[in-house]
Amino acid sequence: YFDNGNEIFKDARKNHYAVGAYNTNNLEWTRAILKAAQETKTPLLIQVSMGASKYMGGYKFVKDMVADQMDSMGITVPVILNLDHGDYDAAVECIKDGYSSVMFDGHNLPTDENLAKTKEIIKMAHERGISVEAEIGKIGENQGAQGGELASVEDAKTFVAAGVDKLACGIGNIHGVYPKGWKGLNFDRLKEIANAVSVPLVLHGGSGIPEDQVKKSITMGIAKVNINTEFQQAFQAATRKYIEDKKDLDTANKGYDPRKLLLPGTEAITAAMKEMTGWLGTPSID
Ligand code: G3H
Numbered sequence: 574y575f576d577n578g579n580e581i582f583k584d585a586r587k588n589h590y591a592v593g594a595y596n597t598n599n600l601e602w603t604r605a606i607l608k609a610a611q612e613t614k615t616p617l618l619i620q621v622s623m624g625a626s627k628y629m630g631g632y633k634f635v636k637d638m639v640a641d642q643m644d645s646m647g648i649t650v651p652v653i654l655n656l657d658h659g660d661y662d663a664a665v666e667c668i669k670d671g672y673s674s675v676m677f678d679g680h681n682l683p684t685d686e687n688l689a690k691t692k693e694i695i696k697m698a699h700e701r702g703i704s705v706e707a708e709i710g711k712i713g714e715n716q717g718a719q720g721g722e723l724a725s726v727e728d729a730k731t732f733v734a735a736g737v738d739k740l741a742c743g744i745g746n747i748h749g750v751y752p753k754g755w756k757g758l759n760f761d762r763l764k765e766i767a768n769a770v771s772v773p774l775v776l777h778g779g780s781g782i783p784e785d786q787v788k789k790s791i792t793m794g795i796a797k798v799n800i801n802t803e804f805q806q807a808f809q810a811a812t813r814k815y816i817e818d819k820k821d822l823d824t825a826n827k828g829y830d831p832r833k834l835l836l837p838g839t840e841a842i843t844a845a846m847k848e849m850t851g852w853l854g855t856p857s858i859d
């Protein structure tokens with residue numbers, strides 16, 4: 574049902590474009606993202622974090638929701654369903670539940686243990702044709718102001734030799750809103766890693782990175798760009814406007830109905846994703 578993305582991301586790295594990896598948070602998010610992919614005729618990676626899965630009702634629920642929406646919306650572009658930043662148990666569960674891609678995020682573990690667990694996940698996943706992403710170094714966290722840690726070239730080689738299909742590298746990128754005074758992406762390290770390994774590289778924390786840096790990273794080997802915060806902010810701004818315009822108080826038009834209240838935000842996600850698809854240079858399938 575879902576594409577594992579292996580060919581798509583290999584082609585992306587080879588031809589210097591990227592495919593967006595967008596987090597879903599609920600039903601509206603899922604529809605908004607699928608709609609943008611179908612309208613731009615571009616492949617889509619839709620992903621769910623452990624927290625968002627818990628919020629929605631579990632990995633199987635999310636998978637069924639995405640699949641059913643694809644059917645009801647008549648989606649014809651390839652869709653990759655990915656677990657985002659999963660721990661070991663989450664990765665195992667998603668492999669069993671029929672996800673086509675999992676990210677096992679063992680960056681908090683000692684490197685040896687991260688590698689050993691990554692290998693176990695790779696074995697289980699590859700037996701079923703499922704793609705695996707691993708994380709090396711550390712993506713910074715704006716919330717809690719945890720700094721990132723640059724990925725080492727040595728780790729990149731080791732994890733690729735172990736069989737990972739995609740590699741997320743800490744290169745100065747940060748999840749959430751970028752703090753003032755952020756130094757920017759470390760292109761020197763990206764270059765070293767890209768020269769050492771040929772797998773598609775993943776840029777996490779894609780929200781809020783200036784367009785020129787996103788584009789430059791794609792010319793250097795980034796083939797998957799993860800975006801979550803930016804769409805949350807697009808949704809938030811459009812919803813705020815609806816409420817500030819007092820449309821929710823318009824009882825004659827049932828402005829309080831969630832189907833109306835959530836619509837501007839949902840449309841804003843689709844618009845933001847279409848713009849991002851242009852930045853990434855994702856080619857249309859026709
Ligand atoms: O794994 C998810 C992404 O790295 C999202 O990061 O919320 O900063 O866009 P972001």
Ligand code: ZN
Binds near residue numbers: 777
């Ligand atoms: Zn991430």
